[in-house]
Amino acid sequence: xxYTVTEALDQGYIVRALHEADLDALWILDNAxxxxxxxxxxxxxxxxxxxALVLGIFLGETLIxxxxxxxxxxxxxxxxxxVHPLHRKKGLGKQLMKIGLKALSTLGFTGKMLxxxxxxxxxxxxxxxxxxxxxxxxxxxxYYPQQDPMLPALAAIEMARLIP
Ligand SMILES: CC(C)(COP(=O)(O)OP(=O)(O)OC[C@H]1O[C@@H](n2cnc3c(N)ncnc32)[C@H](O)[C@@H]1OP(=O)(O)O)[C@@H](O)C(=O)NCCC(=O)NCCS
Numbered sequence: 681x682x683y684t685v686t687e688a689l690d691q692g693y694i695v696r697a698l699h700e701a702d703l704d705a706l707w708i709l710d711n712a713x714x715x716x717x718x719x720x721x722x723x724x725x726x727x728x729x730x731x732a733l734v735l736g737i738f739l740g741e742t743l744i745x746x747x748x749x750x751x752x753x754x755x756x757x758x759x760x761x762x763v764h765p766l767h768r769k770k771g772l773g774k775q776l777m778k779i780g781l782k783a784l785s786t787l788g789f790t791g792k793m794l795x796x797x798x799x800x801x802x803x804x805x806x807x808x809x810x811x812x813x814x815x816x817x818x819x820x821x822x823y824y825p826q827q828d829p830m831l832p833a834l835a836a837i838e839m840a841r842l843i844p
């Protein structure tokens with residue numbers, strides 16, 4: 681999705697759309713933020729996909745947060761949202777999601793659904809989504825296998841909200 685934004689947040693954080701030149705920075709961030717990071721090729725695909733919009737927050741030259749949005753039919757999905765562990769609990773995830781919602785309404789998605797899926801044990805993400813007005817739409821039992829194969833697979837929680 682073609683969207684240009686450069687927005688300065690408090691404390692020197694800058695938000696802008698990410699492009700293929702940002703691949704290395706996104707890959708490094710993804711590896712720092714997730715226990716199951718994506719392959720670099722998967723991130724590259726999103727950065728080059730005309731149906732995707734990837735937004736990032738920078739502190740100086742360093743990418744410290746990112747949001748991957750994807751158009752699917754006449755809806756949008758949050759594919760991935762991540763904040764570097766050293767920069768969590770400062771409101772950056774919330775601010776980036778709000779900027780993503782604003783971007784989607786600018787792109788003509790007003791009144792459409794923004795959906796996402798999250799593992800049932802991801803308390804931080806579920807709380808963030810609830811604060812932003814996402815509500816449960818579906819629960820899929822035993823969807824995410826755990827790293828320890830002795831542990832039962834986790835349910836997938838699907839949530840959605842209207843794009844303003
Ligand atoms: C989920 C994530 C993006 C949140 O980013 P963040 O910048 O730390 O979140 P914010 O500071 O904006 O928090 C907003 C709200 O979310 C909730 N929240 C955030 N972290 C939380 C935690 N560890 N435990 C409980 N609630 C939490 C709080 O309600 C918080 O509001 P508050 O600060 O007023 O209490 C971050 O924890 C992360 O990158 N996690 C790893 C990647 C991931 O799992 N992404 C989601 C699936 S794709």
